[in-house]
Structure formats: structure tokens, C-alpha cells
Amino acid sequence: MIDFNKLISGDRRTLARAITLLESTKDSDRALAEDLLDKALPHSGKSFRIGITGVPGVGKSSFIEAFGQHLIAKGHKVAVLAVDPSSPINGGSIMGDKTRMEKLSSMNEAFIRPSPTSGSLGGVAFKTREAIVLCEAAGFDFIIVETVGVGQSEYEVHSMVDFFAILMLPNAGDELQGIKRGILELADLIVVNKADGQTIQLAKAAVQQYTGAVELLTSVSLWKPKVVATSSLEKTGIDNVYDIISEYRTTPAIAGAFKTKRAEQNKNWFHKLVHELIELRLNSKKEYKDKRASLESEVTAEKKSPLSAAQDYINEVLK
Ligand SMILES: Nc1nc2c(ncn2[C@@H]2O[C@H](COP(=O)(O)OP(=O)(O)OP(=O)(O)O)[C@@H](O)[C@H]2O)c(=O)[nH]1
Ligand SMILES: [Mg+2]
Structure with a gap:
């Protein structure tokens, strides 16, 4: 769908279409976009x-x-x-x-x-x-x-x-x-x-x-x-x-630290994504969502401490 050679040759229309693909929320587009990103990364x-x-x-x-x-x-x-x-x-x-x-x-x-x-x-x-x-x-x-x-x-x-x-x-x-x-x-x-x-x-x-x-x-x-x-x-x-x-x-000091800075940014971004994707996946599963809701009520009713509720939740999810 996206002509990769045209993209790396700098064709602006292809680039625009490729970014539109990235922005699509359709699952099938998402898969294509991830492929494209992997190819583009090098x-x-x-x-x-x-x-x-x-x-x-x-x-x-x-x-x-x-x-x-x-x-x-x-x-x-x-x-x-x-x-x-x-x-x-x-x-x-x-x-x-x-x-x-x-x-x-x-x-x-x-x-x-x-x-x-x-x-x-x-x-x-x-x-x-x-x-x-x-x-x-x-x-x-x-x-x-x-x-x-x-x-x-x-x-x-x-x-x-x-x-x-x-x-x-x-x-x-x-x-x-x-x-x-x-x-x-x-x-x-x-x-x-x-x-x-x-x-x-x-x-x-x-x-x-x-x-x-x-x-x-x-x-x-x-x-x-x-x-x-x-x-x-x-x-x-x-x-x-x-x-x-x-x-x-x-x-010199900046140029020397350039790669490290980008590596650090990528590392932080990776961790942020892991965190957010876990949340997203968990919330898309009904049983975990229900478990969370019930623990939440226990916390608000002061029947459980936030920490022990969080521990219970994690134990449930990782069991
Ligand atoms: N006199 C003067 N006016 C300027 C200058 N730069 C921008 N303006 C005017 O300030 C207004 C806002 O300019 P924009 O470039 O749209 O500002 P912006 O920060 O991108 O605004 P947003 O995207 O809405 O946040 C416009 O009317 C510009 O013409 C400048 O250097 N001198
Ligand atoms: Mg502006």
C-alpha cells in the first residue's frame, strides 16, 4: 500500500500517506503501520x-x-x-x-x-x-x-x-x-x-x-x-x-552525549509504552476490570488499604 522506495526517496505525498496510516486507529492499519515503522527504523x-x-x-x-x-x-x-x-x-x-x-x-x-x-x-x-x-x-x-x-x-x-x-x-x-x-x-x-x-x-x-x-x-x-x-x-x-x-x-561534550541522550529517550519511551499497554490490555478484559472495580469500592469504603488492594489486584492478574 505504501511504496517504501518512494518513501525513502523523499516523496512528500507518500510520506503524508504513511503518516496517515500511522494515525489510523483501525487494527489492520495498525499492523501495516508497525511493519512500515520497522522497515523505516534503520x-x-x-x-x-x-x-x-x-x-x-x-x-x-x-x-x-x-x-x-x-x-x-x-x-x-x-x-x-x-x-x-x-x-x-x-x-x-x-x-x-x-x-x-x-x-x-x-x-x-x-x-x-x-x-x-x-x-x-x-x-x-x-x-x-x-x-x-x-x-x-x-x-x-x-x-x-x-x-x-x-x-x-x-x-x-x-x-x-x-x-x-x-x-x-x-x-x-x-x-x-x-x-x-x-x-x-x-x-x-x-x-x-x-x-x-x-x-x-x-x-x-x-x-x-x-x-x-x-x-x-x-x-x-x-x-x-x-x-x-x-x-x-x-x-x-x-x-x-x-x-x-x-x-x-x-x-564536544554535547556531541559526545548525543547518542546516550537519544538512547535514554528511547528507553524511557519503551517503559512508558509498556506501562500504558499493560493498562490498556488489562482494562480490555472484563474479569480484571470487574476485579479492579470491586477492589476500588473496598478502598473507598476504607475496608482495604490502597496498597493491599493493589497487591490483591496484581496477584489476581499474575496468578
Ligand atoms: N510584529 C511581529 N508579529 C509577529 C511576529 N511573529 C508572529 N507575529 C504575529 O503574531 C501572530 C501569531 O503568530 P503565529 O505564528 O500564528 O503564532 P503561534 O505561536 O504559532 O500561535 P498558535 O499556533 O496559535 O499557538 C500573527 O498575527 C503573526 O503575524 C514577529 O516577529 N513580529
Ligand atoms: Mg502555530
Whole structure:
């Protein structure tokens, strides 16, 4: 059904159809998709994966439009995958993303995929991990994953990329207070976007503030997060972002730890899947579901402690 040779030759339509197959929830499609992934795996892994997050409207899509074109001018092929936790049903963001990335989406060296309809397994970004593998097999050497900075999606995206950038608005005062502290610790790069027109001075001040905030981070080890100002509309600062990423990739300690980091991500992903698949299987069996429900009532009625109920349940399942 999917022409594998066409896929690895980089045919964008074949890639799009292959990702659609991944996203299908039909069991027969699932089996085909797993075959395809197994075949694609040896051809994957050779890209650089970048996660981009930020509040709605900060300019993520506009930034990717500009940055993606810069990458292509440097000779790269760019795949953009969107993870949108707020619109799980048939991609409310499709039009928005494509129009914000109008030029990029028309280029042969770019592939843009809007948010998939997400199942519960593995979280909102579940399909995105698999889509990355297919994009890499199709020869895209930069993979950009865009997600809105709300909820859990930024953590999920962070756990599947090599480099994580957070876009910020230029009004640093409010932003610094509003930002979740943990998120700042995930960042390899803070991009103060909309550094143009009326807000250019604010943006400069924001860069200073974030630079100060980054100095205070205690979790920094191999790489100290960088802070840069950009205008996605005027295309300024975009080359700085590219240079910072190049510096990151060629820093010996980072390059040395690259494989280990990916291996670690795969290991964690494997464990998460095992956990979730066990739950899924158990809940699909009536007797286990009933057992769980009855233990649950005993717990809520304080007839059993949660721990001994959990032990009973496991003993039942593993007997
Ligand atoms: N002045 C200025 N406006 C910008 C810049 N980047 C984006 N915008 C504008 O900000 C608005 C939001 O841009 P998007 O790129 O859609 O932002 P987003 O973060 O992708 O938004 P969501 O996908 O909805 O979360 C649009 O009106 C853009 O034209 C910039 O660098 N400067
Ligand atoms: Mg967007």
C-alpha cells in the first residue's frame, strides 16, 4: 500500500500517506503501520530534532516559517510536525499552520504536518514520535516539533527532541512571572520573538532579563541556555538561532552525549509504552476490570488499604 522506495526517496505525498496510516486507529492499519515503522527504523535517526514551544500567539508558526526557509537555504530538508493539545479533533490548526507557513509549505525541501488526532496512549504526542521516524527515513535532516505551551505537551515534546527552544513575548516583566519555572529549565534556547517595531526596546530588555534568569538556573551542566531576540516577520535574528544550534551540535561534550541522550529517550519511551499497554490490555478484559472495580469500592469504603488492594489486584492478574 505504501511504496517504501518512494518513501525513502523523499516523496512528500507518500510520506503524508504513511503518516496517515500511522494515525489510523483501525487494527489492520495498525499492523501495516508497525511493519512500515520497522522497515523505516534503520533509515532513521540521522536528523537533528528541535522542539519549539511558547504561549498561543507568540509566533511559533511564523518563526518556523522564517527559520525553516533559512535551513533550506543552508541546504537542509525540514519537516515540521505540530502537536496541538487543545484541538484533538481533525486539526483545528491545519489552516492556521499552513497559512502561517505559506512559503515554507510550498517548498520541495519542506514537509509540514498539522496536529494528529491523538489517542490517549502515550499522551498527545504519541503519534509524533512515530512520524519523526518516517520523516527521517524520507531524508528530512531537520525535524521541528511545534507545540503550544500549555499542559503536558511541552514535556512530551522535550522528551523526544535533541534541542528545545522556548519562544517568549517581549514584555518580559509579565512573562517572567507567568512562566512555569520548570519550563525554563527545559530550554536550550530562549527566543524573544517580535523584536521589531514598537516592541524592539522591550525585547532587548527581555533578553537581558532572561539572560539573568538563566544565570540563576542550577540544573545547567553541559550547555548553558542561550537567549536571543528575533523578528519572524522581519527575519532578523534567525541566523543567530542557526549559529547557536550549530554551536550546540559541535560542542564536544554535547556531541559526545548525543547518542546516550537519544538512547535514554528511547528507553524511557519503551517503559512508558509498556506501562500504558499493560493498562490498556488489562482494562480490555472484563474479569480484571470487574476485579479492579470491586477492589476500588473496598478502598473507598476504607475496608482495604490502597496498597493491599493493589497487591490483591496484581496477584489476581499474575496468578
Ligand atoms: N510584529 C511581529 N508579529 C509577529 C511576529 N511573529 C508572529 N507575529 C504575529 O503574531 C501572530 C501569531 O503568530 P503565529 O505564528 O500564528 O503564532 P503561534 O505561536 O504559532 O500561535 P498558535 O499556533 O496559535 O499557538 C500573527 O498575527 C503573526 O503575524 C514577529 O516577529 N513580529
Ligand atoms: Mg502555530
